[in-house]
Amino acid sequence: MTNSIAEVKKPILSIKDLSIAYDKHYAVKNVSVEIKKNTVTAIMGPSGCGKSTLLRALNRMHELYENITTEGEALLNGQNIYDISPIKLRRHMGMVFQRPNPFPTMSIYDNVIAGYKLNGIRTKKKERDEIVERSLRDVALWDEVKDSLYKKGTFLSGGQQQRLCIARALAFSPEVILMDEPTSALDPIATSKVEDLLVKLKENYTIVLVTHNMSQAARISDYSLFMYLGELVEYGKTKNMFTNPIDPRTEEYLTGKFG
Amino acid sequence: MEAIQALKNQDHSGRRQLKDKLFFYGIIVLSLVTISPIILIISKLVVEGYRQISLDFLIQTTPDTFEAMTAVSNGEKIPGGIANGIVGTLLMVVLASAMAIPIGILTGIFLYENQGKFMANLTRNISDILQGIPSIVLGLISYLWVVKHVTSGFSALAGSVSLAIMMLPMIVRSTEETLKMIPQTLKEAALALGVPYHKVILRVLVPTGFSGLLTGILLGISRILGETAPLLLTALGSSVISLDITKPTSAIPLLIWEFYNDPNMVDLIWSSSLLLMAIVLILNIVSKQIAAKRK
Amino acid sequence: MLAAGMVYSLVGGSVPAFKTFGLKFIVSGEWDPTEGRENYGALPFIVGTLMTSFAALILCLPLSFATSLFLGEYFRGTRVARILGLLVDLLAGIPSIVYGLWGFYVLRPAMIELGFGGRGFGIFTASLILAVMIIPYATSLSNEIISMVPNDLKEAAYSLGATRLEVISSVTIPNARSGIVAGYILAFGRALGETMAVTMLIGNTNLVPSSFFDTGNTMASVIANQFGEADGLKLSSLIAIGLLLFLITGIINAVGKLIIKKMN
Numbered sequence: 001m002t003n004s005i006a007e008v009k010k011p012i013l014s015i016k017d018l019s020i021a022y023d024k025h026y027a028v029k030n031v032s033v034e035i036k037k038n039t040v041t042a043i044m045g046p047s048g049c050g051k052s053t054l055l056r057a058l059n060r061m062h063e064l065y066e067n068i069t070t071e072g073e074a075l076l077n078g079q080n081i082y083d084i085s086p087i088k089l090r091r092h093m094g095m096v097f098q099r100p101n102p103f104p105t106m107s108i109y110d111n112v113i114a115g116y117k118l119n120g121i122r123t124k125k126k127e128r129d130e131i132v133e134r135s136l137r138d139v140a141l142w143d144e145v146k147d148s149l150y151k152k153g154t155f156l157s158g159g160q161q162q163r164l165c166i167a168r169a170l171a172f173s174p175e176v177i178l179m180d181e182p183t184s185a186l187d188p189i190a191t192s193k194v195e196d197l198l199v200k201l202k203e204n205y206t207i208v209l210v211t212h213n214m215s216q217a218a219r220i221s222d223y224s225l226f227m228y229l230g231e232l233v234e235y236g237k238t239k240n241m242f243t244n245p246i247d248p249r250t251e252e253y254l255t256g257k258f259g
Numbered sequence: 260m261e262a263i264q265a266l267k268n269q270d271h272s273g274r275r276q277l278k279d280k281l282f283f284y285g286i287i288v289l290s291l292v293t294i295s296p297i298i299l300i301i302s303k304l305v306v307e308g309y310r311q312i313s314l315d316f317l318i319q320t321t322p323d324t325f326e327a328m329t330a331v332s333n334g335e336k337i338p339g340g341i342a343n344g345i346v347g348t349l350l351m352v353v354l355a356s357a358m359a360i361p362i363g364i365l366t367g368i369f370l371y372e373n374q375g376k377f378m379a380n381l382t383r384n385i386s387d388i389l390q391g392i393p394s395i396v397l398g399l400i401s402y403l404w405v406v407k408h409v410t411s412g413f414s415a416l417a418g419s420v421s422l423a424i425m426m427l428p429m430i431v432r433s434t435e436e437t438l439k440m441i442p443q444t445l446k447e448a449a450l451a452l453g454v455p456y457h458k459v460i461l462r463v464l465v466p467t468g469f470s471g472l473l474t475g476i477l478l479g480i481s482r483i484l485g486e487t488a489p490l491l492l493t494a495l496g497s498s499v500i501s502l503d504i505t506k507p508t509s510a511i512p513l514l515i516w517e518f519y520n521d522p523n524m525v526d527l528i529w530s531s532s533l534l535l536m537a538i539v540l541i542l543n544i545v546s547k548q549i550a551a552k553r554k
Numbered sequence: 555m556l557a558a559g560m561v562y563s564l565v566g567g568s569v570p571a572f573k574t575f576g577l578k579f580i581v582s583g584e585w586d587p588t589e590g591r592e593n594y595g596a597l598p599f600i601v602g603t604l605m606t607s608f609a610a611l612i613l614c615l616p617l618s619f620a621t622s623l624f625l626g627e628y629f630r631g632t633r634v635a636r637i638l639g640l641l642v643d644l645l646a647g648i649p650s651i652v653y654g655l656w657g658f659y660v661l662r663p664a665m666i667e668l669g670f671g672g673r674g675f676g677i678f679t680a681s682l683i684l685a686v687m688i689i690p691y692a693t694s695l696s697n698e699i700i701s702m703v704p705n706d707l708k709e710a711a712y713s714l715g716a717t718r719l720e721v722i723s724s725v726t727i728p729n730a731r732s733g734i735v736a737g738y739i740l741a742f743g744r745a746l747g748e749t750m751a752v753t754m755l756i757g758n759t760n761l762v763p764s765s766f767f768d769t770g771n772t773m774a775s776v777i778a779n780q781f782g783e784a785d786g787l788k789l790s791s792l793i794a795i796g797l798l799l800f801l802i803t804g805i806i807n808a809v810g811k812l813i814i815k816k817m818n
Contacts, residue, residue: 029315059713061670061709061712061713064709064712085272085276086715086716087272087275087276087716088270088715089715090712090713090714090715091267091714091715093713094713094714095709095710095713097709097710097713098706099704099706101704101706101707101709101710103707103710103711103724103725103728104707104729105725105729105731106727106728109420114711114714114724115714115715116266117724118711118714118716118720118721118722118724119269119271119275119714119715119716119720120271120275121266121267121269122269123266127266131263165710168710168714169713169714172267172714172715173263173264175268177404186610274719275717275719276717277719278717278719279717279718279719282718282719282722283628283719285620285720286620286623286624286628287624289616289617289619289620289621290617290621290622290624290638291622292617293618293620293621293642293689293693294621294638294641294645296645296656296686297641297644297645297648298641299656299660300648300652300653300656303656303659303660304652304812306634384808384811387807387811388804388807388808388811390807391740391743391744391747391802391803391804391806391807391810392747392798392803392804392807393746393748393749393774393799393803394747394749395747395749395774395777395778395796395799396747396799396800396803397798399777399792399793399796400796403793481591481647484649485647485649485650485651486649486650486651487649487650487651487749487750488650488749488774488778489677489780491778491782492777492778492781502669512649515651515652515655516651516750519651519654519658519754521654527775528655528767529655532651532652532655535649535652536648536649536652539648539649540644540647542557542642543647544640545645547640547643
């Protein structure tokens with residue numbers, strides 16, 4: 001059912017001919033792909049294939065490092081992300097990292113609202129309370145932490161911390177959420193909670209997920225990209241790719257020949 | 260949701276980016292201000308000091324005020340040199356090292372072997388605090404110990420004792436840190452060969468960490484070379500070359516102090532300082548190079 | 555052992571002074587060596603020491619703060635940072651007496667030129683030199699701590715749209731706070747005991763200084779200055795000042811180390 005809806009969805013993010021190099025060494029080569037709205041898209045591939053590098057280009061994270069250069073373009077709702085200031089772009093592109101990284105000096109409440117504080121956006125107390133509660137409810141954390149909102153986020157368990165980080169990204173209601181192996185540091189129970197969450201979140205958001213876990217991609221993604229040595233090998237509906245891969249390299253990867 | 264969209268569109272990014280830029284330039288400017296003294300000081304020393312540097316400067320003893328005054332009034336170079344200071348400094352540094360290095364290394368080994376035990380923690384804390392004690396206080400202590408009770412008068416020995424106390428914590432620290440960095444397996448391998456424990460430490464661990472120890476020692480020496488305050492209270496100064504450790508002796512920094520107090524000797528101040536700085540900085544850089552190589 | 559012996563002899567040496575003046579030694583503002591009515595109080599030097607060291611700390615704050623951000627954040631791991639770091643390290647290698655000379659022959663005339671009055675000596679001039687001298691101590695620790703703030707925390711803040719300044723002020727500094735504070739405490743401890751450069755610039759007067767532009771003496775400088783001609787009660791008083799200095803710096807350093815330990 002999901003797939004039939006997704007087919008009529010318009011692309012929210014079009015990546016065109018994107019290449020990324022570390023000191024002239026290309027880690028991502030000429031990738032073009034269209035990410036559809038309200039879907040979970042998984043980027044798969046063996047380690048070192050450039051999947052995280054591609055993801056981090058989408059909110060222009062690479063600009064923090066001088067030795068990384070990007071070529072090509074990516075359109076968010078038709079607008080080139082390189083024409084928007086990275087500060088504004090990042091409000092539309094939330095990011096969740098491999099390891100849970102709540103700000104250790106801030107309370108749970110402050111962590112969720114951190115984006116507003118950091119951006120100097122003036123909010124009323126009531127608005128802040130609403131945003132915090134809604135974001136924490138969205139990640140199913142509200143009931144667990146509503147009595148300890150002013151405690152430090154680092155006291156939570158790993159899975160709770162990661163959901164707090166997702167809530168922090170959601171607080172801005174971004175159009176797209178970029179996730180870089182968000183469950184790789186979590187135990188199986190916490191992982192399945194986060195996975196359930198992602199499936200629920202795609203009603204309102206578009207999720208791009210880097211994962212090295214094939215069964216995770218199969219479980220929760222609608223579309224999949226398979227990358228190998230910096231190149232996009234195959235892109236399509238997850239179901240089709242897993243049952244009937246086109247490229248022999250995809251098949252080898254999926255059957256565990258390498259990676 | 261609409262409320263959030265409205266908030267999200269609040270935009271101060273122009274002002275924020277401006278602030279960000281200004282802060283960045285502020286950092287650069289202040290950092291440049293921070294390093295300007297070292298450049299100013301070194302250039303001043305070189306410009307004012309190079310004239311007097313010559314072989315005589317290194318092998319002759321200090322002139323008296325009258326000789327210097329005559330030379331200056333005739334527009335000549337001040338005769339004589341600072342050989343008494345160089346010899347005194349060498350003498351005291353060697354003596355101080357002879358006292359501080361063995362004690363420091365043994366204490367460092369003790370700390371390494373007794374990690375977490377009460378006595379070791381106590382010793383480490385005291386040694387750390389000792390490192391922060393002002394050198395002039397160490398001079399006072401050496402005065403009370405050595406000048407009053409051992410040599411009954413100002414002496415090179417008293418000077419070296421105060422310098423040795425200064426060096427000690429640095430050597431203790433670097434010994435312990437160096438030993439800690441040596442992999443445990445190396446120690447176990449030696450023990451597995453049936454080597455007695457003390458020999459493992461002296462024959463295997465200490466030589467392996469030799470460059471680390473050397474760094475600590477050189478840094479310690481470069482630190483005591485320039486010390487003046489404790490020597491004023493202990494070694495006093497002398498205008499002749501003296502190798503008797505129970506007699507007062509001079510040192511390069513002590514001579515600078517004397518020249519500073521004698522208006523006729525101004526020219527000698529800069530050359531002596533230049534020489535002192537050069538030795539200290541070279542030792543500093545060499546020891547850091549050694550440290551960098553290990554990593 | 556060694557430390558216990560040190561405290562013992564300092565205490566022993568200062569007994570006559572404390573016996574004669576009691577606790578008044580610390581709070582008395584008089585320092586009168588005239589024979590017959592000798593009266594020694596350490597207050598002018600305690601005040602002088604605190605004033606110079608505080609002023610030096612405040613002057614050094616913006617400089618070393620900027621430098622540690624330069625080294626630990628903006629240019630971390632680059633060639634520029636290595637060179638700058640080396641130069642800052644060299645600052646620590648310059649002997650105190652050379653600082654004093656430079657202060658006397660370069661800084662002091664400049665102060666007169668700038669219209670700070672008098673002959674350019676005084677607490678302010680001494681603090682300026684002292685500030686430069688303690689920069690490396692304050693910088694090396696905070697730079698190390700700042701560069702240890704985890705990258706993924708900073709990236710998280712960037713991913714929310716923060717500028718670099720905002721990342722520094724809301725993530726880097728709060729996370730490195732105790733290390734930065736400890737660095738400044740240790741630097742302050744250094745400033746308290748610096749002798750030669752201060753002696754050469756502070757003006758060496760034995761009254762409680764009335765302002766930052768007044769002349770004065772610190773505990774260390776009075777020992778260096780008057781030790782040569784001291785005996786009897788005066789010598790004992792100087793030793794007592796040494797004991798006080800020993801205790802103050804010991805406590806300051808212990809506090810600094812404690813903070814560092816707590817962080818780990």
